[in-house]
Amino acid sequence: MLDFLGFKNLDELTNTNVPSQIRLEREMDLPQPIDEYRMLKELKQIAGKNKVYRSYIGMGYYDTIVPAVIIRNITQNIGWISQYTPYQAEISQGRLESLLNFQTMVAELTGLPTTNASLLDESTAVAEAVALASRATKRSKVMVDPFLHPQNLDLIKTRSAPLGISTVDLCIENPQLDKDVAAVVIQYPDTEGRVQNLEEIITKVHENKSLVVLVCDLMSLALLRSPGDLGADIAVGSAQRFGVPLGYGGPHAGFMAVGKNDSKNTLSRMMPGRIIGVSKDANGERALRLALQTREQHIRRDKATSNICTAQVIFFAICNILLKRRQFIVLELKLAGHTILHKDYFDTLKVQVTDINTVKKRAEQKQINLRYFADGSVGVSLDETTKAEDLINLVSVFNETSDLNEDQVMEALAEIPSPLIGNSIHARTSKFLQHPVFNSYHSEAQLVRYIKRLENKDVSLVHSMIPLGSCTMKLNASAELIPITWDSFNGIHPFAPVKQASGYQKIFKDLEKWLCEITGYDNFSLQPNSGANGEYAGLLAIRNYLIHSGQPQRNVCLIPTSAHGTNPASAQMANMRVVVVDSDHHGNINYKDLAAKAEKYSNELAAVMVTYPSTHGVFESSIKDVCDKVHEFGGQVYLDGANMNAQVGLCRPGDYGSDVSHLNLHKTFCIPHGGGGPGVGPIGVKFFEKNKVVQNFRKKHLSPFLPGHSIIPIDGRNTGAVSAAPWGSASNFILSLLPITWAYIRMMGHGGLKKASQMAILNANYMARRLEGAYRIVYKDEQGLVAHEFIIDCKPFKRSTGVEVVDIAKRLMDYGFHSPTMSWPVNDCLMIEPTESEDKAEMDRLVDALLSIREEIAMVERGELDRQINPLKMAPHTLSKVASDSWNLPYSRELAGFPKHWCHHKTWPTVGRIDDQFGDRNLVCTCPPIESYQ
């Protein structure tokens, strides 16, 4: 490949395209690399330092049992976790169906019809609900129940203030509602375990034309009246306890469900996040896709063919057993002389104990974590894993003289009547989980086949390279994924005392140190649980720093037109004013325009948000000048680090003038994309003393404004949390997230990491050079090179043949490939990023597919294929279409289904082209285009 490009070695190539002013001229100071075997041994040792206590802390996190069939066939199956976000719906039907199942489950349990499938955790879901309520009602005050989980209160505070939403405490018995109140937010059951009668307050809130947000425990809704039954407008929460281990904080799927609050269905239309919708394909078959605007995704209940309710029975069974065990504890604690503080509760008790210090001491001896309230009382939350043996231990913590045995416990449990909630006013009477999907797979054989059937509908990294520009779909090495089975990572409650998590803390420390060395920053926060959340945390740090240093008027954020859609959205959330900067015809930031705008807003300038290498796939030589110019006028530089895959070992944002960046560990640092999440978006910050341009900034200027946490304080960090857990999505059974990145860096060392960046750049240049001629490469640097990704122009074909970029994307499915990034950052183009993981043969295969498609376009140009009915316009072709007796298209079946020899073993799209009127322009993410923010 180097020969083909005319370079002697990798250094010669990357010295040519990485500008000399910013090049890192030394080796990174990282530990020597080790092989897979030794890495796993070392990691196991570190994991062994974690002490897994039995946790009854609750607060939204509960231990769970993950069925072996799920572990084996989904969690440990790279075919299920390495797919991309389902933007190319025709080859994502499996994931879309499983997400639709999730949405349906949430809708049925909450009793609210419209749900989404993309929230990060419970606390961010609560913050989203508050923002939604404010938008929908055009009011700016929320009343918050003080008995929310503390991390939820935290997030409401962090996220609401910049949006101008004020919060006041809610008194459920006597709410002081007024015309400014957008919503009341209530935890159900509340953080102390109480189940309250909410009928009265909900009526009052609705009379005030405000909305009701219930933060609920999904599990409890099997027994308790659902938010829909109660008349709530929005329900949010976490699906963690439905089989996702604690994992020291996540990732755990958040959810949101909304009702029909008015005739215009305002809440459904305004609901944030991704919503899976049902549509039709070109053959009239049912097909799923991401619905961005139309909120028509609910499976019609009247299509249900069965009303056997196995799943419902299971939930009732789990909940009833849970309640019996809770009742057992209640009786035993009362016997021991303690006081149970509330009357109606679900699985959580608040106990006023006779002697708190004894309880604490005995809990520690028994390796049990309880929740200790500030008022000296104790919280106990049971979960589905609490067994007779646990009950014995638990009772002995509260009663030193207790000497129960298992038989006695079982006997006592049998005597407790069931169901406990029965026909109390809190009891649920409405049905749920009626849909056949919840009632059709009764045996393991059936379930395994269903899981496999879904997997087989999707193209993932087990089939082919996924060349998505800016998304860095690289190898997720098996060795990095091994720790997903280790209980020493999975079993830790996020609010367990830090000293029980020394293994995790060691990994965090290593990672913070290594990421600092890789990026040139001085401090890192691992809390943000996505790239966009990192952007938000970084901008918030800038904003809070400016406010604290007496410059609150600085709120303008300069953002180039080419920026990722999350950039302007994050700026808005952080209460900054977006001012758009032009690009020049090379796709670079228009430096003149930037300088002019920095000067024009010199009194209000807060920050610039730039991506480097640019989203156009070029190392712009002006980057240092851009940073200097912004500093000159008192602004800070936010560098979007999603493209770090081109820079590791070659140049460092902290060196060339950036103040803060997020990294996408799920891109550059090998965490699988998991079909659209979870992710980790840590942010690094610079200590400003090192920057000579502006003298009057205090030392460590942004560090104190990194996200903190109210339950587990993080040294010196005072800004509110941006995620529910202090270290965000540390790890869990689905993916041991941070250990993956740890393992990657540990095995690569400085040399391996640098070579990875160089290979990523070589691969992109090789593919670009091979495609050149057939396709125009839209942007290159002065030397004619690209960085780690490049854009090919598909605009001319539209004029000459009517073939659009979407036709090329769909036709690639017939060749067995997932399309590159479509129409972003440039309309009617494709952006290709091969990454370092792909070998020459695989890249050649993709190039050959694209060249072959170019030839098909030429056939249309020459009139050899019809302009309307050709393999591109009709793509993708399903197997049933190609094999159908009624083939009547004016080209051959072989050309349709087997355009290349390898297509005999491809993954077939399971549906034809999906009827989807919108979205072509904005397929990268669901945020509106940047222009709409101006």
Ligand SMILES: *Cc1c(COP(=O)(O)O)cnc(C)c1O
């Ligand atoms: C992926 C990406 C983001 C957003 O990251 P998420 O984890 O998807 O929120 C931001 N900027 C750029 C350039 C990206 O490629």
